[in-house]
Every structure is written in C-alpha cells, then in structure tokens.
Amino acid sequence: MKKAILIITLLFSGSLFAQKAEKPNIILILADDLGYSDLGAYGSEIKTPNLDRLAAEGLRLREFYNNSICAPTRASLITGQYQHKAGVGYFSNDLGLPAYQGFINNQSLTFAEVLKGAGYTTLMAGKWHVSGKNQSQPWQRGFDHSLLSENGSYFDQGDYGSDEKKYYYEDGKPYKLEPGSFYVTDVITEHAVKYLKDQNSEKKPFFMYLAYTAPHWPLHALPEDIAKYKGKYDIGWDELRKQRFAKQKELGIVPKDATLSTKNADIYDWSKLSYDQRKQWATKMEVFAAMVDRMDQGIGKVLDQLKQTGQDKNTLIIFISDNGAPAEDWVKWHNGATRNTGPVGTIGSYESQGKNWSYASNTPFQAFKDYVYEGGISSPFIAWYPNKIKAGSISKGTGHIIDLAPTFYELAGAKYPAKYNNANTFPLPGKSLVPVLLGNDTEVKRGEPLFWERAGNRAVRDGKWKLVSHYPSYTWELYDLEADRGETTDVARTHHEEVSRLSTAYFEWTKRVGAVDFSTIEDREPQTMKDYRKSKVQDPVSTGGGGLQ
Template sequence: MKKLTLCIALIFGGASALVAQSNKPNIILILADDLGYSDLGAYGSEIATPNLDRLASEGIRLKQFYNNSICAPTRASLITGQYQHKAGVGYFSNDLGLPAYQGYLNAESLTIAEVLRANGYVTATSGKWHVSGKGKSLPWDRGFDFVFPREEKNSDSGAPTFKEATDAAGYPLESSFSTEVINRKAEGFLDQIKGQDKPFFLYLAHTAPHWPLVALPQDIAKYKGYYDKGWESIRRARFKRQKELGIVDNTTTLSIADEDIYDWERLSFDQRQQWARKMEVFAAMVDRLDQTIGKLLQKLKENGQLDNTLIVFLSDNGAPAEDLVRWFHGARLNSGPVGTVGSFESQSKNWSYASNTPFRAFKDYTYEGGINAPFIAWFPGKIASGIKKGTGHIIDLAPTFYELAGAIYPKEYQGHQANKLPGKSLLPVLFNQQDTVTREEGLFWERAGNRAARIGKWKLVSTWPSYKWELYDLEQDPSERKDIAAQHHDVVSRLSTAYFRWAKDNGVVEFAELESKEPSSMKEFRESKVQEIAAPAFRF
C-alpha cells in the first residue's frame, strides 16, 4: 500500500498528492462515433468546437492515438484493454462461429467498470454499447451501476434508439435529439451521485457524428455556405491549420487522393449544393456534440466534481467511406431532406477525405486515416498543456485508469481467469516528460482481412483481398504515400513475423476462412464505393 500511495503521489506531485489514495480521481471517458482526425478545431477544423478546444489547449493532445478502425471492435478493446479478438469481437457485433469472433465480450476480458467498481468506484454508461450479443455481456452485467438506455430489445443492435420529436419541417427538437438525450442522462448521473464520497467512472459513448446526417436546424444554419468551396479546399485549409497548431509536422505531405474522389470543379451547381449541404449537417452534428460537452463541464463545476476529474476524449475510428445512396439503396429510404429525421444520408467518401486530413484512407482500413484519431486528456492542475507524439492505443486506457485509480486488476473474476492486459499505462506520457509510449513489441491490427503492424517508425499494411505487404516509414512518410517494402525486406520480415505471432496469440483467423460467414450487409459495407452521385467524368 505504501508503494501504491507513493506512486500516486509522484504522479500528481506535491504534498497535497498524498491524499490521493483517499480521494481517488473521477474518470470520464467520452467516445465520439466516426469523427475524423481533423474534425475538431484543436486538430485543424473550421467547425466550432470551443469546449473540446479548451480541453485540448489546457490539457494534452496526442498526434498519434490508435483504434481498431471500426466501431464494435474498437469498443471491445476500449472497455476491456484487450485486443478485440482476445475480447471476442474480432470481426464486428456478429457471431462468425469462433470464440475470437463471437461478436460480444467474453467473461475473461474484464471491463473497466468491473475493475473500478471492485475498487470502490460508482460506474455509469450512457449511449452506444455495441458489444453485447445473444443476451450476453449487457452493460448492467459488466460492471455498470447506471445504464442508459436500459432496453434489452436494443442491447444487441449497437446504437440506442430514440423517438425524436420534430418540428413542422421534420428537423429534430433539441429536447429529444439523441446527442442531447445521451448527455442529459450523463448529467443526471452526476447529479445523483454528487453527495457521495465514492469516486465515479462515466463512459459517455455518443452516436454523433455517425450517419444518418440529422441535426438541429439552428446548428445547421451556422454553416450555411461554409462548404461551397468543396472538399479539396477544406482539406488544404485544415492541413495548413494543423501545421500552425503543431499537430502535423512541417515536413508532412498530404496523402494522395483516392482516384474516385470527385473533382469539385467539374460538378454542376446543383450537385455542389447537394454535397455542401451534407457537410453543413455533419458540421452541425459535431458542433452540437461539443455543445453538450460544454454542458457536462458546467454540470461538473456546479456539483463540485470538476477539479478531481480526468476527462479523456477520442473517436472510435476515422471518418467513413460508406455511401448510403448505394448501401442498402439508401436514397430510397429517405423520407425527408438531409438533416431531417427522415434523412438516410452520409457525408460519404468525398467529405471524409477532408475529415481524415492529412492521412490516407478511411474507417475500416488500417492506413492512418482509418485508425488514427483525435485524443485529448484533461485534468485541471494535474496534466500540463501540450502536444505529444503519444503513439498510444485504446488498449492503453484500461491500465492507465487502473494505475491512476490505484486499482488492483484481479487474476480471477467471478470464476473466470482474467486475460492479461497487453497495453501500457499512458501516465508517463500524460503526466511526465515522456513523449511516446515505450512499446518494443509493437502494435497490431486485423479487421475483415485488413492487417497492419507497427514497431517503432515502421508500419506494415495489407488490404483485403490482397496479401501483399506494404511498408511505410511513418517518421518520414506519415501520410503513407510511398511503399518501400521492396527496399527493406529485412524490416518486412521482422514485422510480419511479429504480426503472425500476435495473430496466433489472439486467435486471429485468416479472413478467407471466415468470409463465407460474413453477413451480406457487412460485405456491402466493406465494398461500398462512392459511384452514383456523379458520373465518372466528374472524377479526377
């Protein structure tokens, strides 16, 4: 116990830190859905995000923070600290017939809520869960004292379902808008426990800004005309701001555009207006997400909970490439204009190309655009402001929280042998002078046949159905423009050997053996391309 108290004291510094053992910090983990690397003002965006920008400027931003490229696998790793296959969600929230691909959390992968509750915390979650299945691994069974929404019929489907009231034009009302409701339930939890002596853990999992594109009309109005210049202009403006902010090094070059990104200048006036409207609505969704975080901060302040609370904000993956006009014949499902509750539209690949500035590719891919997302950590008076390289991963958050809370991670839990934690504590990066996570073994990814390995500056990538390895030097080429595998066979061999060792240890199966079990809807998602809004003549 003396060593534990001393560890916490060293983290916080000063004589006052000696009370940390009896005054454990509150922890709030906020997850955005489908938010791209450059979609916050603090990461280069033109979208108004003053509350997150405040947390970023007063706290720490990481240039590199990795996820699992898509929602359910990311959530599985985030909430357990395990690689997604080890946790049972290797593919998605679908059961493909193998333990690593059962589609919901297994009992051996303990959640942050289970561990912290056993160590004296009150726990709550509000929003999207997406790691249950077959009536198992429901949030109230996995360590959470307070759960919203507590509806078993929705427990396996991912996002919570809300009945959103609308105005005469079909736009949602603020009182029932999903982003507001999710946040309001979290505020209610804070009110409910404000008189308790126990610390709390709040997992706030927003559905914004995931499609369909639906937003409040007053938020959409703020961005009228903002996007009339097109995605290439927005992308370059964001890239310039990123360099000014220090999020991107001055030597970085923009990634090469996919060949099916449209040429804005060759679109008709009506097409430009339709595309600009989509991004106006997307920006409004991000704006409102930020507004609710401002309300959460105000609630913490009113309740006297703010000064002893660590807040971590991140996104589950990069911005998406899916085009709802093609996928599920989305255009036929529209019962109202984009932005209204009747909308079944997405920002699609063209705007996501700007959202993921300066990186290559999108959600579901293992290039940086799919797996590298914003990361902000804020703890008033404890975390110094700054920008660091970081090179963290979602598997690192569980050990970080446990060390910060002085929590014991058990070898066994409710009769199950607990999986060991593969991640590293981020405390040396967040609180001390360390610039990056020390990780000699590297990091690894696999999702529906898309694979990657990173050790040091080197990153190996292959994209399904190809098995060809590509190699990138992320120090010289963070936007993955030049494959140098042919020049470094020794590096390819070393990283691929490490990858296959990791794959074996985590139950990863070659995707060719699983493809026949893949749901047709998910196959459509993986193969969706932006092809039907404009004719091929409009492309680069």
C-alpha cells in the same frame, strides 16, 4: 502532546479522507466516425469551443490509434484487450469462432468491473455495441447506471436495427421516447449530467463512459446548428483539406514538413460538379458539422456540471474517436435511399457524408474507416486533468486504445484480478499512458509492436515502421511514418528485412489472440456487411458519378 503528534502525523501522511480524495474521477468521451481533423484543436473550422478548451488546458497526442471500426474498437477500449481476444474480432456479428463471437467474453473484464472493485461508481451513457445473445450488456458488465442508445436515427428510436434495438434502455429497462420529440445527442448528454448530479451525494470517485453516436450517419441535426454552417462548405473538399492541413501545421499537430497523403483516385472533382450537385454535397457537410457542434455543446454541459459541484478539480477527461471518418455511402448500401423522404438533416432523411468529405475529415492521412491506413485508425486524443497535465502540451504519444484501461487502473489504484466470477482473466497487453500524461515521456515505451486485423485488412506498427496490407491483397506495403505519415511511398522493396521481421511478428500475434485468415470465414459474413464493403466503392465522376443518387 499525543494530540499534537496526531495532528502532525495527519498533516504529513494525509488523513484517510485526503487519501481517498486523491483518487481521480474519470470521464472517457468517445465520438463515433469523427475524423482526425474534425475538431478545432486538430485543424477544423467546426465550432468545438469546449473540446478546444480541454485541449488548450491539457494534452493532445499526434499519434493515437483505434481499431478502424465501431465494435472492434469498443471491445478493445472497454476491456483493454485486442478485439479478437475480447471476442469481437470482426464486428458485432457471430462468425462461429470464439475470437469472432460478436460480444465481449467473460475472460475480458470491462473497465467498469475493475473500477467498481476499486470503490468507483460506474456510469455509462450512449452507444455500447459489444453485446449479443442478451449477453455483455452494460448493466451485466459492471455499470451501476447506464443509458443504452445505439440504434440509427437521431430522432426516432424504432426505425433501424433488430427488434431488441427498437428502444433505448436505461439500467436494462426499455426507455421509450416519442419520435420527433428528441435528439439523441441531447438525450445522451442529459443522462450524463443527471448521473453526475445523482452520484455527487455518494462521496465516491466515479467513472463515466460517455459514448456519443455523433457524428455517425444518418446525417441528422437541429436546424439552429445547421444554420451556423450555411455556405461554409461551398469551397469543396479539396480546398477544405488544404485549409485544415495549413492549420494543423500552425497548431503543431503535424510537423512543418509533414507529407499530405495522395488524393484517392475516386474522390470526385469538385470543379466538374454542377451547381446543384455542389449545393447538395455542401449541405451534407453542413449537417455533419452541426452534429459535431451539438456534441461539443453537450460536453460543455458536462463540464458545467463538474464545475458546479467542484469535481472538475479532480477529474481526468479523455476524448477520442472510434475510427476515422467513413467511406460508406448509405444511399448505395442496404436500400438506404428508400428512407429519404425529407431534406438531408431531417427525420425523414438517411444520408451519409461519403468518402468525398471524409477525405477532408481525415486530413492529412490516407483512406477511411475500416481501413488500417492512418486515415482509418488515427484518432484525435485530448487529455485534461487540472494541475496534473501540463496545459497546452502536444506529444507524439503513439498510444493505442488498449492503453487506456491500464492507465485508468494505475490512476485509480485498481487491481486487475487474475480471476473474476470464476473466470480466469486475460492479461492486459497495453501500457499505461501515465508517464506520457503526467510525466516527462513524449511517447509510450512499449517495447513491442502494435497490431491490427479487421476483415482481412492487416497492419503492424513498430517504431517508425508500419507494415500494411489491404484485403483481398496479401501484398505487404511498408512505410516510414517518421518521414511519411501520409503513407505516400511504399519502401517494402528496399527494406526486405523489416517486412520479414514485422510480418513474422504479425503471424505470431494472430496465434496469441485467435485471429484467422479472413478468407476462411468470409462466407460467414452477413449480407448486410458484404453490401457495406461494396458501398465504399465509388464511381468516378467521369463515369457519371458525382451527385446524390
């Protein structure tokens, strides 16, 4: 009788093993410099069958935000804090203030530190970009295993960055590879698959942070991938943008009556380029597409490994990008052209796609990486969790990278500690996405605005309203994103009360997170970053621009 009661009790309440098995594995995949429309599931012609499958079997959000550029996005993503609060308010450079020290502080816990405390194996492969002064490396911030590979070239470890970044690092030790014998996207994938194989014997849930460097410049790709796109981009960026916008409407990523942002004045006129110039520019986009393609192939291998071990049935996968497609021109920045000793795509080249193609990558939005218009801060968002997330669903969302940490902690049953290693931790400002992912909510019920500041560029989003200013201007622009997500019509002059309300909220936020007026610290900006900002300015084709320099 007692035995029967025990069996019935286990059936209804669940055994300890069953309860443990309910904790999901979590994989967070981050692309670098991928535009909003660069995946098939978001309107692209680039072959991304694995990510498209995750989208078809999962959820896509129309509105999901990042921090417009690499390091500040990663700091917020990894900690769940606004980037200034985490210590990376500007970039991975120390500008002399706690909010701008350039690496994650001890009061901002990484998701590896929190999830490890909840019984997770913590794994990382790829780009980190939030460490400095030999502090806040992944092996110092809660990761059981990590491959750190964040320097420039895809074929050569030692051609870019400081001495400490000459090599990749695995678990804190140099991981050296022979130049020309590897392709970094494949190296990241191989380590991710290896870590998944190794952890399977531990019988613990795992968290993996898979941070590809693709498709960030330099434009480097494998010949077999480039071959798939030969001639694909001879149509030019204007026609490509039209095609992607039409597909986005068909997919339901943008409404049928969506507004397309106004073309930037300095985007080259494709029709005025010579035949040779068109071919040179088309080659750039062929290589960019090949880089995205190879990343998707790697994600397919990760999915295959999950399926082989049966872990796919209890794994949440989130895919996002760290910022919009970039405006910078490597040829004009930091003497980059001196590295061009071979065709675009090869080990000797060092090109970027430039804002002309990024104009199409960020369809249907305005502006680029480092700007806080929609083109700079909007990311594709795919969530996949078999039998938990409704297949083929698309929601508004209005999520932000600060929301992912509380989402993971809720699903994992992880407690966010008030104190960790004798440091008082900062509270999490984000909201869990669980009601949107697994419930009936179509967007985050935040109850407060979202805020951005990056090198003087500022923005506030609250409901349908978005307030924006672009440095060095201090003039506020106001957009109604429900009617005009392309940010084509500034309505600040007719809605003074909203400008006042949102700007007041912005300045109150800066006090809470430690953000300062950029003009007060601009003189501390490294010369390379000053050159970077200047490199985004492009001469119109009418004044002699339009070809490769």
